[in-house]
Amino acid sequence: DSGVTQTPKHLITATGQRVTLRCSPRSGDLSVYWYQQSLDQGLQFLIQYYNGEERAKGNILERFSAQQFPDLHSELNLSSLELGDSALYFCASSVGRLADNEQFFGPGTRLTVL
Amino acid sequence: GEDVEQSLFLSVREGDSSVINCTYTDSSSTYLYWYKQEPGAGLQLLTYIFSNMDMKQDQRLTVLLNKKDKHLSLRIADTQTGDSAIYFCAEKEDTDKLIFGTGTRLQVFP
Numbered sequence: 467d468s469g470v471t472q473t474p475k476h477l478i479t480a481t482g483q484r485v486t487l488r489c490s491p492r493s494g495d496l497s498v499y500w501y502q503q504s505l506d507q508g509l510q511f512l513i514q515y516y517n518g519e520e521r522a523k524g525n526i527l528e529r530f531s532a533q534q535f536p537d538l539h540s541e542l543n544l545s546s547l548e549l550g551d552s553a554l555y556f557c558a559s560s561v562g563r564l565a566d567n568e569q570f571f572g573p574g575t576r577l578t579v580l
Numbered sequence: 581g582e583d584v585e586q587s588l589f590l591s592v593r594e595g596d597s598s599v600i601n602c603t604y605t606d607s608s609s610t611y612l613y614w615y616k617q618e619p620g621a622g623l624q625l626l627t628y629i630f631s632n633m634d635m636k637q638d639q640r641l642t643v644l645l646n647k648k649d650k651h652l653s654l655r656i657a658d659t660q661t662g663d664s665a666i667y668f669c670a671e672k673e674d675t676d677k678l679i680f681g682t683g684t685r686l687q688v689f690p
Contacts, residue, residue, distance in 0.1 A: 468624075497676065508680065508681075511677040511679070556622060573622045
C-alpha cells in the first residue's frame, strides 16, 4: 500500500459524458501527478500540481482539467468523453521539490467509455 | 524529443537472472527509475539511480547506467515467479515529471 488513494476504482460511462476522478496523496506529500495508461499510448504524464499550484503540464487534452485543493487532494475532470479516453488513470504523489522526487502511485481508476 | 524505449517481452526460467534493458534520449536526465506493475495493480517503485552513478545494487536488483550510450539496465538475480510483471524504466528531467518507457513484460516459467 503506497498511501495514495484513488476513487473510484472503476468507472463506466458513455461518450459525451463528464467524470471526475479523485486522488488523496500520502500524508505530508505536497505534489500530485496524474498519468494516463492506455494500450496505444502507454504511460503518459498529464499534469502536476504542487501545493495547489499547477507545476508542469504534459500531454493533457483541453477537454481534461485538474485542480489541487487546500487539503492537497486532487481531482481530474474529463469532459466530452470519447471512446479513446478509456484508460487507466494513475495519481502519484511526492514530497515535492526534492532531488530524487520519489513518486508513489495509487492503484488507479479504470475508465471505460462506451 | 522525449523517447524511452524498452523491449516488449522477456521470458526466463525460474532461478535464472533476468536483464531488462532501456534506452533513453534526454542526456540531461538527473534520475532514472525502475517501476514494477503487477496485473491489475498500480506502479511500484523498485529502485532508482542518480545520473552520476554507474551502478547501484539493492538485494537481488542491480541497475547499470551507461550515460554515454544512454542505456539503463535492470538485472534481477535468482528470478522468481513472483517477479512476473511489467517493468517500466522512467527518466526524470529538469521538471518533476517522469517519462516512462513502453514497458517490458517479464514472464518467469518453472
